Amino acid sequence: MSKERHKHILSFSITSLLRRKGKNLSIFLIYTLMVFLLGSVVFFVSAIKREAATTLKGAPDIVVQQIRAGRHDLIPTEYMEKVRTIRGVTKVIPRVWGYYFDGPTQSNYTIIGMDGESYEAFRDRIPFLSPEEAPIGNGKVLIGKGIARSRGLKRGGHFYLLRSDGGLKTFEVSGIFSGRSSLLTHDLIVMSEKDVRELFLIPARYSIDLAVYVRNKEEIETIARKIGEVLPGTRAVIKEQITKSYETVFGWRSGLVFTALLGTVLAFAILSWDKATGLSADERKEIGILKALGWRIEDILEMKFWEGLTISLTAFLAGIILAYIHIFFFGSYLVAPAIKGWSVLYPPFNLNPYMDAGEVFMVFFITVVPYTVATLIPVWRSSTIDPDEVIRGI
Numbered sequence: 311m312s313k314e315r316h317k318h319i320l321s322f323s324i325t326s327l328l329r330r331k332g333k334n335l336s337i338f339l340i341y342t343l344m345v346f347l348l349g350s351v352v353f354f355v356s357a358i359k360r361e362a363a364t365t366l367k368g369a370p371d372i373v374v375q376q377i378r379a380g381r382h383d384l385i386p387t388e389y390m391e392k393v394r395t396i397r398g399v400t401k402v403i404p405r406v407w408g409y410y411f412d413g414p415t416q417s418n419y420t421i422i423g424m425d426g427e428s429y430e431a432f433r434d435r436i437p438f439l440s441p442e443e444a445p446i447g448n449g450k451v452l453i454g455k456g457i458a459r460s461r462g463l464k465r466g467g468h469f470y471l472l473r474s475d476g477g478l479k480t481f482e483v484s485g486i487f488s489g490r491s492s493l494l495t496h497d498l499i500v501m502s503e504k505d506v507r508e509l510f511l512i513p514a515r516y517s518i519d520l521a522v523y524v525r526n527k528e529e530i531e532t533i534a535r536k537i538g539e540v541l542p543g544t545r546a547v548i549k550e551q552i553t554k555s556y557e558t559v560f561g562w563r564s565g566l567v568f569t570a571l572l573g574t575v576l577a578f579a580i581l582s583w584d585k586a587t588g589l590s591a592d593e594r595k596e597i598g599i600l601k602a603l604g605w606r607i608e609d610i611l612e613m614k615f616w617e618g619l620t621i622s623l624t625a626f627l628a629g630i631i632l633a634y635i636h637i638f639f640f641g642s643y644l645v646a647p648a649i650k651g652w653s654v655l656y657p658p659f660n661l662n663p664y665m666d667a668g669e670v671f672m673v674f675f676i677t678v679v680p681y682t683v684a685t686l687i688p689v690w691r692s693s694t695i696d697p698d699e700v701i702r703g704i
Contacts, residue, residue: 319609323616338625341681345629346636348673350645353637357664370403370521371530373547374537384516389541393522396536398529404517406506410471410499415460421510423503447502450484456496458486474511481505522546618685622678630670638663 327334374393376385390402406423425447446452453463461469463483470478487495507514522537524530534546600610636642 319613320616323613323620326613327617327620334621338621338628341622341625341677342629342632345626345673345677346632347644348677349630349633349670350636350642352669352673353633353665354642354645356666356669357637357662360664361662369549369552371524371527371549372522372534372537373552374520374522374541375545375547376519377543377545384512385519385544387515387517389544390520392540393520393537396533396540398525398533399522400525401521401523403521403523405519405521406503406512406517408506408510408518410509412471417457417460417497419457419497419499421499421501421506423506424500425502425504445484446500447504449479449481449505450501451481451505452485452487452498452500453483454487454495454498457499458483471509473509479505479509614685615682618682619678622681626674626678630673634663634665 374385374389376383385404387404390404393399393402408421410419410421411417412419457463463469463486465483465486467483468480469483470480473479481499481501487498501509506512512518522533524533530548530550534548537546538544600613636644
């Protein structure tokens with residue numbers, strides 16, 4: 311078939327779409343909405359998994375926790391020496407940190423002790439932290455923007471927290487983390503290790519966990535197993551396990567969102583089924599007339615293929631572009647609360663633009679391919695009938 315013939319068929323397909331613009335516009339809008347919703351979930355989950363993986367790059371290779379009665383407990387700092395004796399371990403640092411529920415704001419804060427060795431354990435996780443610029447210790451702390459806003463605090467301001475024994479401890483704000491770090495610091499308070507111990511009543515010979523760094527990354531699992539043998543009653547958590555946990559959590563939550571979108575998917579499936587089960591009387595008559603004028607079955611199939619592809623591809627591109635803009639430029643307002651979970655102090659962060667070609671292709675395959683194929687089935691049925699019967703509506 312000549313290029314000119316293909317060109318005329320394509321031109322006729324576009325004209326046919328415009329003749330039924332009301333029906334095709336409604337199909338286009340439903341199609342675009344479905345791609346937009348599915349694409350938003352896919353883009354958000356991919357981007358936040360990537361952010362989590364980037365954040366965890368600076369995490370310790372192994373975190374050693376004391377387990378008592380199946381719960382996380384304080385670990386004796388003397389265990390450090392036993393871990394250091396394991397071949398391949400380069401550094402072991404005790405970490406002091408915890409979570410604090412603030413009654414007045416009904417918010418949960420993350421509190422980290424960061425001075426001396428503790429600073430070494432956390433600095434890779436929070437590389438923008440500089441104690442020299444904003445000193446901590448003796449009641450001076452660094453706080454995140456979310457805490458500053460909810461408490462109405464500014465640099466130099468004072469606030470108090472309840473100690474574990476019910477007493478009050480006063481703190482001075484020596485600095486507030488910048489907005490660019492909100493993903494990590496929105497609900498964070500950084501203070502000296504001494505202040506954390508006084509706040510949570512942690513004895514000097516205990517810490518929350520031990521951060522272990524390994525020379526050869528290929529030996530992490532082996533060293534983690536040796537730690538379990540040297541320190542019975544402890545749990546060695548490797549960085550890879552933490553990363554997988556994040557991926558599992560976000561994957562599970564995205565599955566819930568996909569389930570919530572099931573109604574939209576079903577509406578699209580019904581739309582495709584309607585396309586596959588029959589044509590309108592006008593469309594059948596059009597096919598009969600075309601056959602009477604000398605059009606072959608393959609010409610009619612090509613015409614309808616272009617019609618279906620034009621609608622599906624245009625709707626797919628529109629939906630994907632809108633989803634991309636929604637996630638990376640407008641704060642993911644529709645899907646973020648469902649996937650991130652619930653919190654009073656949500657960090658207002660913008661995800662770095664990221665697109666996984668494989669997942670975009672998945673959305674393309676489950677939306678464009680079925681619809682395009684569905685448009686050809688009834689056309690093939692009608693094009694095999696005698697033109698005279700089709701025109702008369704028999």
